[in-house]
Amino acid sequence: MQYVSKRNMSRISVIIPLYNKVREIERTLRSVLRQSVLPLEVIVVDDGSTDGSAEVVESLASPIVKLIKQKNAGVSAARNRAMELAQGEWVALLDGDDWWEDGYLENVERMIELCPAAGAIGTAFWIDGGKGLVLGDTPDKEGVVDFFGESMSRYVLIPSATVVRRDLALALGGFPVGMRMAEDQYLWTKIARTAQVAFTPVPLVIYSRVAENRSAASYRAEQTDHSLEELYDKNEDAISNEYVARVALGKALVESARGGTAVARRALEFFSYNKMSKRLERKVRVLNALPERMRPTVLSVYNWLAWVIARKGL
Numbered sequence: 001m002q003y004v005s006k007r008n009m010s011r012i013s014v015i016i017p018l019y020n021k022v023r024e025i026e027r028t029l030r031s032v033l034r035q036s037v038l039p040l041e042v043i044v045v046d047d048g049s050t051d052g053s054a055e056v057v058e059s060l061a062s063p064i065v066k067l068i069k070q071k072n073a074g075v076s077a078a079r080n081r082a083m084e085l086a087q088g089e090w091v092a093l094l095d096g097d098d099w100w101e102d103g104y105l106e107n108v109e110r111m112i113e114l115c116p117a118a119g120a121i122g123t124a125f126w127i128d129g130g131k132g133l134v135l136g137d138t139p140d141k142e143g144v145v146d147f148f149g150e151s152m153s154r155y156v157l158i159p160s161a162t163v164v165r166r167d168l169a170l171a172l173g174g175f176p177v178g179m180r181m182a183e184d185q186y187l188w189t190k191i192a193r194t195a196q197v198a199f200t201p202v203p204l205v206i207y208s209r210v211a212e213n214r215s216a217a218s219y220r221a222e223q224t225d226h227s228l229e230e231l232y233d234k235n236e237d238a239i240s241n242e243y244v245a246r247v248a249l250g251k252a253l254v255e256s257a258r259g260g261t262a263v264a265r266r267a268l269e270f271f272s273y274n275k276m277s278k279r280l281e282r283k284v285r286v287l288n289a290l291p292e293r294m295r296p297t298v299l300s301v302y303n304w305l306a307w308v309i310a311r312k313g314l
Contacts, residue, residue: 010109012163013088014042017078021096022051024208029060031099037106039092041066043082048072053096076175076183083166083174091166097208098160104204108163111200115144119195120164120188122157124203130210139199147188147197148239152246152276156197157188161205168195178224181254185247189231193240221263229270245274249281256288257299264288 014032018025025044032042042065046054057067068081083091090112092105104123111121126133137154139145150156164187172190175183191197228248232241252260252267268284271277283302287295 010037010039010105011089011112012039012092012105012108013082013086013090013166014039014092014094015079015082015086016042016044016094016096017047017075017082018044018049018053018057018096019047019072019075019078020049020051020053022049022053022056024097025053025056026060028094028096028099029057029062029065031101032094032105033060033062033065034102035100035105036103037109038064039105040064040088041086043068043085044096045070045078045082047074047078074178074180076177076179080170080174080177083170086166088166090163091169092163093159095160099206099208100160101204101206107200107202107204111142111198112163114142115196115198117196118144118165118198119168119191120157120162121198121200122155123161123199123205124201125155125158125161125205125207126203128206128208128210133206135203136207138201140201142200142202143198144196145199146239147192148237148243150199151188151243152239156199157184158207159184160207164191165195176224176226178222179226180222182228182247182251185243186226186228186231189240189244189247193236221260228267232270232273242274242276245271246277246280249274249277249284252284253280253287253299256284257295259292259295261288261292 032039044057044065044067046067046069048071054067054069057065070081092108108121115121124138125136127136139150139154139156145156147156168191169187172194176186179186228244231244248267248271252264256264264284265288268281274281287299290298
């Protein structure tokens with residue numbers, strides 16, 4: 001089936017990293033191809049899938065979808081390769097198990113016109129937890145935002161609800177290859193220290209929490225030359241360093257639950273400078289002090305309770 005644009009094509013390239021999403025990738029791509037404003041192109045980088053995901057992409061036979069195959073190198077490497085190949089001035093990030101509602105790209109184009117100095121633009125989103133949709137906790141005003149201040153308590157940028165200037169993202173080094181968690185916040189930090197970040201509270205993105213391989217179940221040490229520690233900069237605004245610490249401690253909490261005791265301990269030591277995330281720091285300390293076999297259950301129960309409370313609007 002061939003797809004044609006309902007309007008003139010935009011200045012946006014859509015980039016999708018793909019790894020074993022055979023059940024979800026068709027829905028994701030169809031959500032792009034039915035947009036009221038089609039993107040310039042859709043670049044799907046298959047990162048060594050073994051479940052037939054690439055064949056699903058090929059079966060759609062869309063003239064604007066380009067499939068690139070590579071050996072498994074991680075989500076950052078896949079996104080970076082897609083950005084390098086992209087022709088658009090902007091790149092819209094989309095994961096292989098999330099999807100957009102109609103009008104998403106049209107709304108993004110409107111925001112690009114509204115905030116021409118922005119280096120990144122985020123939108124509100126819905127969370128699919130398997131039992132209906134819940135609105136993500138995001139800013140409620142449109143326009144340029146204080147990224148670091150807002151991000152201490154809300155979501156401003158998440159991959160499937162974010163577009164970034166291609167040249168800026170590449171000039172900053174792109175996503176950190178080999179980093180398994182917080183690779184997106186790593187790049188957001190660099191962008192927000194360099195350019196404005198804008199946001200629109202129009203929720204036209206669905207973020208899935210129910211995909212099979214959303215995250216690994218056991219700890220594996222990262223194989224990367226990058227770390228969140230390198231983002232600490234005493235010459236930057238204190239709030240940006242507070243944000244980095246919050247991200248790092250959140251990552252340490254997950255790593256501790258998966259058995260990364262030493263990694264979590266190092267994060268506790270390095271990011272002890274924080275003044276705004278002491279509660280999170282205490283959670284990491286408590287979890288890291290428990291026997292490793294208990295940690296996944298304890299964190300899972302805590303996260304479940306937090307999700308229940310969030311759904312009830314408490």
